[in-house]
Amino acid sequence: MAEIPESLLRRSAEAKAKALGVPVEDVLAEMKGEGPPVKVPQPEAEEKTETVEVSEAPEEPATEPVEEVEPPEDKDAPTPEVEADTDQDVIPEEPKEATYADDPDPDPVPPPAEPAPEQQPVAAAESEETPAAVAIAEKEDEEPPAPPSGNGAGNGKVASVVSARPSVPPAGTPEGVRSQRLLTVVKARAIQNVKAEPTDKVNTWPHLMLMEFGALLLITGILVIMSIVIHSPLLDPANFNATPNPSKAPWYFLGLQELLSYFDPQIAGVMVPTVTGMALFILVPYLDKNPSTTPSDRKFAIALYSMFLAGAATLTIIGVLFRGLGFNWAYPWQDGIFFDDLKDWVHFE
Amino acid sequence: MANGRTSLRERLTEARDKIWGSQAVDSILRPGSPFKQNYSDSPRNRSYVVMNNVLYHLHPVKVKRHAVKLSYTLCLGGLSFFLFILLTITGIFLMFYYTPSAETAYTDVQALSTNVAFGSLVRNLHRWGAHLMVLSVFLHMSRVFYHGAYKPPREFNWVVGVVLLLLTLLLSFSGYLLPWDQLALWAVTVGTNMASFVPAIGAQVKFGLLAGAEVTASTLLRFYVLHVLFFPFIIVIFMAVHFWRVRKDGGISGPL
Numbered sequence: 001m002a003e004i005p006e007s008l009l010r011r012s013a014e015a016k017a018k019a020l021g022v023p024v025e026d027v028l029a030e031m032k033g034e035g036p037p038v039k040v041p042q043p044e045a046e047e048k049t050e051t052v053e054v055s056e057a058p059e060e061p062a063t064e065p066v067e068e069v070e071p072p073e074d075k076d077a078p079t080p081e082v083e084a085d086t087d088q089d090v091i092p093e094e095p096k097e098a099t100y101a102d103d104p105d106p107d108p109v110p111p112p113a114e115p116a117p118e119q120q121p122v123a124a125a126e127s128e129e130t131p132a133a134v135a136i137a138e139k140e141d142e143e144p145p146a147p148p149s150g151n152g153a154g155n156g157k158v159a160s161v162v163s164a165r166p167s168v169p170p171a172g173t174p175e176g177v178r179s180q181r182l183l184t185v186v187k188a189r190a191i192q193n194v195k196a197e198p199t200d201k202v203n204t205w206p207h208l209m210l211m212e213f214g215a216l217l218l219i220t221g222i223l224v225i226m227s228i229v230i231h232s233p234l235l236d237p238a239n240f241n242a243t244p245n246p247s248k249a250p251w252y253f254l255g256l257q258e259l260l261s262y263f264d265p266q267i268a269g270v271m272v273p274t275v276t277g278m279a280l281f282i283l284v285p286y287l288d289k290n291p292s293t294t295p296s297d298r299k300f301a302i303a304l305y306s307m308f309l310a311g312a313a314t315l316t317i318i319g320v321l322f323r324g325l326g327f328n329w330a331y332p333w334q335d336g337i338f339f340d341d342l343k344d345w346v347h348f349e
Numbered sequence: 350m351a352n353g354r355t356s357l358r359e360r361l362t363e364a365r366d367k368i369w370g371s372q373a374v375d376s377i378l379r380p381g382s383p384f385k386q387n388y389s390d391s392p393r394n395r396s397y398v399v400m401n402n403v404l405y406h407l408h409p410v411k412v413k414r415h416a417v418k419l420s421y422t423l424c425l426g427g428l429s430f431f432l433f434i435l436l437t438i439t440g441i442f443l444m445f446y447y448t449p450s451a452e453t454a455y456t457d458v459q460a461l462s463t464n465v466a467f468g469s470l471v472r473n474l475h476r477w478g479a480h481l482m483v484l485s486v487f488l489h490m491s492r493v494f495y496h497g498a499y500k501p502p503r504e505f506n507w508v509v510g511v512v513l514l515l516l517t518l519l520l521s522f523s524g525y526l527l528p529w530d531q532l533a534l535w536a537v538t539v540g541t542n543m544a545s546f547v548p549a550i551g552a553q554v555k556f557g558l559l560a561g562a563e564v565t566a567s568t569l570l571r572f573y574v575l576h577v578l579f580f581p582f583i584i585v586i587f588m589a590v591h592f593w594r595v596r597k598d599g600g601i602s603g604p605l
């Protein structure tokens with residue numbers, strides 16, 4: 001059997017002692033096998049500190065011992081703050097929650113498929129002071145103790161902690177009262193180090209989804225109207241021998257084409273800065289070391305991006321509207337528009 | 350039942366209840382679905398609406414209050430995604446009528462616009478939808494920048510986003526050639542010429558894209574395959590990562 005570090009044992013004992021309301025030293029002694037089973041003072045039936053239930057089916061290897069959250073049958077409990085679906089893999093700091101040691105994604109804690117309305121997934125280890133959340137396995141007294149499975153192949157770390165001390169139902173526990181057994185000690189830090197502060201949240205349904213639905217209808221409407229009014233261009237069939245004058249790139253590249261028209265592209269006067277700029281663009285989050293997101297703290301970044309936007313927009317508009325034959329300067333109101341994408345809509349000449 | 354007979358209205362109601370309460374319908378709608386019989390608006394069911402649906406599941410159960418304000422994201426990321434879906438649907442329709450060969454491509458598009466029911470409309474939807482998507486992705490990026498939403502822990506999602514922008518442009522550009530008319534041919538020629546000016550790799554990129562030194566009939570096939578298969582495939586993967594990271598990085602950023 002794996003040696004359990006003293007510190008872990010101690011923490012476990014503290015948690016268990018707290019749950020049972022007995023002295024820590026006694027529990028520790030019991031865990032080490034040096035003392036008699038701890039006598040549990042008569043617990044009140046109401047006070048259930050249960051949290052995570054071990055599926056104790058013998059045929060199930062203990063790799064995933066913790067599976068279900070056992071909901072307390074408390075009809076008056078507030079509506080479920082189903083934090084099941086939080087945004088990040090973090091156990092919120094505020095409510096100390098029991099969690100699973102080897103489950104990277106504590107996402108769903110919904111009750112089994114068809115929920116009984118009163119049941120609520122509540123994770124509640126009463127361990128406010130302990131630095132770590134403690135998952136406590138619970139045993140019905142009438143059930144036999146979990147089969148020792150510490151040596152079985154494939155048992156994870158958790159399993160070995162679990163089986164380290166097959167708990168003996170404390171003597172003197174009244175019929176029907178559940179006793180607690182330490183399952184595992186989970187470090188407070190989750191796999192992702194995101195701080196979860198309590199935030200003001202609203203339900204996605206209906207608030208966000210109605211908004212999205214509205215946006216979706218709006219864009220569909222705009223698109224359908226556009227598609228009825230403006231026809232896609234179809235010019236003469238492709239002809240390798242007839243270069244149109246002017247030849248323009250698709251509009252989103254026209255800014256670049258405009259830029260290139262100022263220089264001899266072969267001497268790399270434009271492309272080198274452009275490509276460098278694009279590389280820097282990917283790296284923006286790593287270059288901008290300013291942690292603030294407040295606009296007034298980010299004047300430089302905002303100014304830079306605005307210049308980029310204005311420049312790109314200006315160049316693109318020039319390329320679309322103000323470039324005519326031979327890609328020379330042209331005034332749309334004098335010389336017409338040379339932009340074939342909209343040819344079937346705007347009849348110019 | 351005033352006259353002792355069941356009215357049509359009552360019978361219809363009964364039939365509806367029967368169908369809605371049937372095992373078949375019940376098995377399709379997951380618990381908490383707002384379409385379920387006897388759906389009641391409770392915080393619990395509001396959670397289930399999102400959790401128990403494969404599509405809505407992209408969302409968290411709850412979002413920060415400010416994220417719901419239209420003025421925060423302007424829904425631009427979501428709209429980019431929605432336009433992509435629309436483009437996929439209309440694109441599949443177009444594929445039924447289009448053959449990517451230099452002999453037939455042009456006439457196929459011509460026939461599509463004139464002989465096929467709604468052909469012209471669907472083609473327009475696909476074309477303007479593509480332009481709108483380029484625009485909305487660009488605007489989405491701008492809003493992300495102005496919010497500083499790329500700052501830790503969201504740095505990597507910005508990088509994923511830039512790849513998405515690039516893929517969006519490539520999707521649009523590869524589709525541009527397919528009508529095989531003068532506009533398509535020469536816009537792509539100009540575009541790939543610009544790519545060739547990129548130092549060191551430009552010429553190779555151009556050669557790889559065009560399947561040769563110039564636009565030819567094989568370029569058409571290449572662009573077609575890239576357009577309908579390769580780029581969509583890649584962009585879907587990157588989108589999946591992008592959405593997943595939005596959630597894992599703690600949901601939408603802000604408030605400012």
Ligand code: HEM
Pocket residue numbers: 422424425426427428429430486487489490493496498499503506507508509510511512513514517588591595600601602603
């Ligand atoms: C195909 C293109 C894209 C799609 C479908 C897409 C979709 C989305 C969606 C749905 C969101 C959620 C918030 C919102 O709607 O604003 C989001 C957030 C985000 N996107 Fe995109 N996006 C795309 C391209 C980009 C680009 C080009 C960038 C930046 C270069 C980017 C960077 C980000 C970042 C950093 C977030 C997190 C923002 C926050 O937390 O406030 N995305 N994206």
